[in-house]
Amino acid sequence: MSAKNTSITQTPILQVENLQTGFKIDGDFHNAVEGVSFEVKRKQIVGVVGESGCGKSVMSLSIMQLLPTGIGKIRGGEVKFEGKNISSLSDKKMNNIRGKDISMIFQEPMTSLNPVFTIGYQIEEVILNHEKISKKEARLRSVSLLKSVGIPRADKIVDEYPHQLSGGMRQRVMIAMAIACQPKLLIADEPTTALDVTVQAQILDLLKGIQEANDMAIILITHDLGVVAEICDEVLVMYAGKIVEKATVDELFNNPKHPYTDLLMKAIPRMDEDVEVLATIDGLVPSVMNMPEVGCRFANRCPSAMPECLTVTPKLGEVASHHETACLLYDESWPEGTKPYREGASMA
Amino acid sequence: MLKYTIKRLLGTIPMLILISIVVFSLAKLMPGDSLSGEIDPLNTNPEYIEEMREKLGYNEPLPVQYFNWITGFVQGDFGKSTKYKTDVFDIIMEKVPNTLLLGVISLIITYILAFAMGMYSGRRPYTIGDNAIAGINYIMLAIPSFVAAVVAIYFFSFHLNWFPFGGSVDILIEKGSFEYYISKLHHVLLPALVLGAMGTASYTQFLRNDIIDNSRKDFVRTARAKGTPIRKIYNVHILRNSIIPLVTFLGFDFAALIGGAIITETIFTYPGIGMLFLDSVTSRDYPTLMALTMLLSFLTLAGNLIADLLYGVVDPRIRLD
Ligand SMILES: Nc1ncnc2c1ncn2[C@@H]1O[C@H](COP(=O)(O)OP(=O)(O)O)[C@@H](O)[C@H]1O
Ligand code: SF4
Ligand SMILES: [Mg+2]
Numbered sequence: 001m002s003a004k005n006t007s008i009t010q011t012p013i014l015q016v017e018n019l020q021t022g023f024k025i026d027g028d029f030h031n032a033v034e035g036v037s038f039e040v041k042r043k044q045i046v047g048v049v050g051e052s053g054c055g056k057s058v059m060s061l062s063i064m065q066l067l068p069t070g071i072g073k074i075r076g077g078e079v080k081f082e083g084k085n086i087s088s089l090s091d092k093k094m095n096n097i098r099g100k101d102i103s104m105i106f107q108e109p110m111t112s113l114n115p116v117f118t119i120g121y122q123i124e125e126v127i128l129n130h131e132k133i134s135k136k137e138a139r140l141r142s143v144s145l146l147k148s149v150g151i152p153r154a155d156k157i158v159d160e161y162p163h164q165l166s167g168g169m170r171q172r173v174m175i176a177m178a179i180a181c182q183p184k185l186l187i188a189d190e191p192t193t194a195l196d197v198t199v200q201a202q203i204l205d206l207l208k209g210i211q212e213a214n215d216m217a218i219i220l221i222t223h224d225l226g227v228v229a230e231i232c233d234e235v236l237v238m239y240a241g242k243i244v245e246k247a248t249v250d251e252l253f254n255n256p257k258h259p260y261t262d263l264l265m266k267a268i269p270r271m272d273e274d275v276e277v278l279a280t281i282d283g284l285v286p287s288v289m290n291m292p293e294v295g296c297r298f299a300n301r302c303p304s305a306m307p308e309c310l311t312v313t314p315k316l317g318e319v320a321s322h323h324e325t326a327c328l329l330y331d332e333s334w335p336e337g338t339k340p341y342r343e344g345a346s347m348a
Numbered sequence: 349m350l351k352y353t354i355k356r357l358l359g360t361i362p363m364l365i366l367i368s369i370v371v372f373s374l375a376k377l378m379p380g381d382s383l384s385g386e387i388d389p390l391n392t393n394p395e396y397i398e399e400m401r402e403k404l405g406y407n408e409p410l411p412v413q414y415f416n417w418i419t420g421f422v423q424g425d426f427g428k429s430t431k432y433k434t435d436v437f438d439i440i441m442e443k444v445p446n447t448l449l450l451g452v453i454s455l456i457i458t459y460i461l462a463f464a465m466g467m468y469s470g471r472r473p474y475t476i477g478d479n480a481i482a483g484i485n486y487i488m489l490a491i492p493s494f495v496a497a498v499v500a501i502y503f504f505s506f507h508l509n510w511f512p513f514g515g516s517v518d519i520l521i522e523k524g525s526f527e528y529y530i531s532k533l534h535h536v537l538l539p540a541l542v543l544g545a546m547g548t549a550s551y552t553q554f555l556r557n558d559i560i561d562n563s564r565k566d567f568v569r570t571a572r573a574k575g576t577p578i579r580k581i582y583n584v585h586i587l588r589n590s591i592i593p594l595v596t597f598l599g600f601d602f603a604a605l606i607g608g609a610i611i612t613e614t615i616f617t618y619p620g621i622g623m624l625f626l627d628s629v630t631s632r633d634y635p636t637l638m639a640l641t642m643l644l645s646f647l648t649l650a651g652n653l654i655a656d657l658l659y660g661v662v663d664p665r666i667r668l669d
Contacts, residue, residue: 099575
């Protein structure tokens, strides 16, 4: 497990405050991200975990303002980059940040690149978007970038098209593109999910190496806690659009609190076993159309659910140093003045 | 690519032979022949008719007739027009440049209109502008070409006097001079506009839908994440992808244009292949008709080949070999 002695006094590179992002479905907005707050410090790797459909991608697209135009919308809260609110910037102003200060890589390496432009063109584009250099210089840069992400024959590959490369290679190209302007923050949305296990490990190593060399912060989105244990400093556990647990990696793995986190831990694929026994969690993440208005959103699937879980909405509260959770099993998660007194009963 | 082209060209030969048999059979199946289209059977000596039939080889067995026709055909001997009494080859060659000019100009007009409207609509789907464009397109699609042609002549030639009423060039101008070409352009513009506008609707709507499709693709999100301005994303990233399917259209249009030109050319009395075609039908000028049908079939095959070759050029994922 990696070092997490990042100093507390650092100014965060990114602060997300009470973010609410919704989608317009049949004329009404439904929130896919509901009041998410967290921060990313310089050079830190923050993992975001949760099952498919928990709002991880929507959250990261909100930061970049890349939500599908007309359908997706940030409806509340703020995103601050280096202390400056960027959630209300115009598209034009955001373009100065995208690819330069914050860049992003996606889950689908097979479709993320434009099929009709060369690899070189696509890497050079991001450089030329942000820097005043000649095409020739940009070409040299893209070759050395390709080399730096471990692509052999880089001087040939620049002239090739995406379909000529494997998935792992394309994801390397995406990484080369993302780090071309040395961003301060990289958002990696399930960068290894679509890849073979061996390639997954290589890509994670590569990201870790780049992060150290470039002093870059990373938000690493994954549904695999094993990946988090591998390279992250801090973790956010998301469920149904909310953060349900937030802790340093060591703290989370040694002392998981939220029942959902607990179940996710049991679902970590074990590579040392012959058969991948994946304990899946029964039931489904509620869709944005039918989120429970009150109560805990995990209640219908939670093995420890209590009657109050349906009527009282838990809040994130500190359970240990650098460790917060939103579950009524823990005192601090009760909204003020709502905790019932139960004689002789210990809630935890 | 060269190998592929040669392979494809060789592949068209059996196709052309088959077509030639069909064309020949159809010509023979039609009531009457060139002779009966040319002379008045009631007022001519039957012995003379018989003599002419013998002379023209119409009494030979059909396979022999076919063989005679096709061997002449491949050597550029398309026979003699029964109407004009001259070589069909010469008649066609005289009209080809006019139709080619009409076809190219109308295609350019189609492309300019379709790209302007399709790109506008594709970028702003379901807006007022998009709906207005769709409306205009459907009207253009619904109006029959002869109506459009007549209205255009009435309005632009008769009323505004901007364009000539017909023909392909002013007769008094010396051939090959600068004025000659200007006059040709002046004559072709109105029919080309009518012909070009007719083809615009399908191109526009196709381009619009393809742009909308592509704008939802992952590579667009990647381009946005790089800080690429939205205008460039549409005009470069998306358009470059949306051009690919349009190329197939181009191949079909090649031959379809000449088909479509039949009505337009006739109404504008524009002396091209289309007008000649209709003319040879009404006068039962079978040698001309057969040669023109063969030419159209050949153009269709050539158009498809060109489309496939262009496909290989515009889509790097397709390798032709
Ligand atoms: N374009 C969209 N329109 C409507 N709903 C969407 C859209 N994109 C995502 N959602 C909804 O938002 C929720 C969160 O999705 P997402 O962020 O993609 O989940 P994750 O990345 O955690 O798998 C899901 O319920 C999904 O159905
Ligand atoms: S609040 Fe209740 S339902 Fe929600 S996780 Fe805790 S125990 Fe389970
Ligand atoms: Mg996702």
